[in-house]
Amino acid sequence: MFALAIAFVMAASxxxxxxxxxxxxxxxxxxxxxxxxxxxxxxxxxxLNAWTIVDSRINKRAHLVVVSKVDDRDKDERLHDFRFHWKxxxxxxxxxxxxxxxxxxxxxxxxxxxxxxxxxxxxxTVRYSGIxxxxxxxxxxxxxxxxxxRQFQAAAALxxxxxxxxxxxxxxxTHRHLxxxxxxxxxxxxxxxxxxxxxxxxxxxxxxxxxxxxxxxLYAFELLRVxxxxxxxxxxxxxxxxxxxxxxxGIRLVGRFEELRYGERLVxxxxxxxxxxxxxxxxxxxxxxxxxxxHKLLLQGIAHHGFSx
Numbered sequence: 001m002f003a004l005a006i007a008f009v010m011a012a013s014x015x016x017x018x019x020x021x022x023x024x025x026x027x028x029x030x031x032x033x034x035x036x037x038x039x040x041x042x043x044x045x046x047x048l049n050a051w052t053i054v055d056s057r058i059n060k061r062a063h064l065v066v067v068s069k070v071d072d073r074d075k076d077e078r079l080h081d082f083r084f085h086w087k088x089x090x091x092x093x094x095x096x097x098x099x100x101x102x103x104x105x106x107x108x109x110x111x112x113x114x115x116x117x118x119x120x121x122x123x124x125t126v127r128y129s130g131i132x133x134x135x136x137x138x139x140x141x142x143x144x145x146x147x148x149x150r151q152f153q154a155a156a157a158l159x160x161x162x163x164x165x166x167x168x169x170x171x172x173x174t175h176r177h178l179x180x181x182x183x184x185x186x187x188x189x190x191x192x193x194x195x196x197x198x199x200x201x202x203x204x205x206x207x208x209x210x211x212x213x214x215x216x217x218l219y220a221f222e223l224l225r226v227x228x229x230x231x232x233x234x235x236x237x238x239x240x241x242x243x244x245x246x247x248x249x250g251i252r253l254v255g256r257f258e259e260l261r262y263g264e265r266l267v268x269x270x271x272x273x274x275x276x277x278x279x280x281x282x283x284x285x286x287x288x289x290x291x292x293x294x295h296k297l298l299l300q301g302i303a304h305h306g307f308s309x
Contacts, residue, residue, distance in 0.1 A: 022309040023055045025053040027050070027051035028051075032298070032299045034297045052066075053066075065081060080138075083107045085103050102145075103142070104143070106141075109136050109139060110179050110181040111197055125281070126299075156178070177199045189213075206225050216242050217238040231259055237254045239253075253270050254283075263289035264288045265287050269282050280302070283300075
């Protein structure tokens with residue numbers, strides 16, 4: 001089924017010479033996790049992951065993204081993302097006032113900072129997910145993005161299906177969920193956002209976020225509230241040696257602190273980009289839980305190759 005979908009997308013793209021070509025990105029990453037002290041909540045992991053990202057431009061307003069992942073531990077290939085994006089023409093906005101993009105498929109819902117469209121190997125930390133990922137899992141759904149007034153970005157989505165990722169309770173939470181999100185640019189390059197999830201069968205979630213990002217730095221804060229409990233993180237990334245991918249030699253420092261429901265986590269480290277196709281990361285992690293704590297050293301090597309069809 002997956003192979004047929006890819007073949008159809010490639011054939012559709014090849015049939016239209018005026019359409020930008022299909023782009024394919026291949027990633028291979030190896031993570032070594034050494035734990036010192038008590039057992040890690042994840043255990044000592046040494047997975048070799050292989051990623052394939054296919055972005056097919058069907059026409060100027062529509063494209064399909066398929067992301068698959070193969071884990072060395074079980075050799076199984078699984079679908080990570082399957083998203084169809086469509087942008088309406090200006091003259092057809094009467095169909096849905098202010099509609100800027102429609103998305104359907106299998107992806108992360110619009111809640112907090114969205115990581116579904118982010119390349120996981122472009123960030124400084126080895127583990128890149130936001131705190132919302134633990135409670136908002138990938139799912140089957142539809143999303144509509146709007147621009148209701150100038151400088152505001154809004155989104156509404158409906159998800160219901162087989163959820164993957166997150167805690168066990170979230171993976172088993174397969175009933176319908178409604179998501180609402182609003183973002184607005186602020187002075188000094190800041191972007192503020194608020195997200196809310198509504199469902200009739202569990203506790204409602206809401207989150208706020210503040211982000212400032214440029215080509216050389218990233219600063220982010222996110223707070224998530226679940227019932228009477230909350231958790232938050234602060235993230236800072238900055239290039240100390242900025243080079244283009246073609247030049248190579250770029251170095252980025254990263255720091256992240258998380259106040260979680262079950263403890264705290266501090267991450268310090270750096271990423272080295274010798275050229276466009278290679279990335280190396282080293283992260284020191286200290287985790288403090290109510291009854292224990294441990295120190296970790298995370299090392300990651302990434303090889304990347306991209307081409308067009």
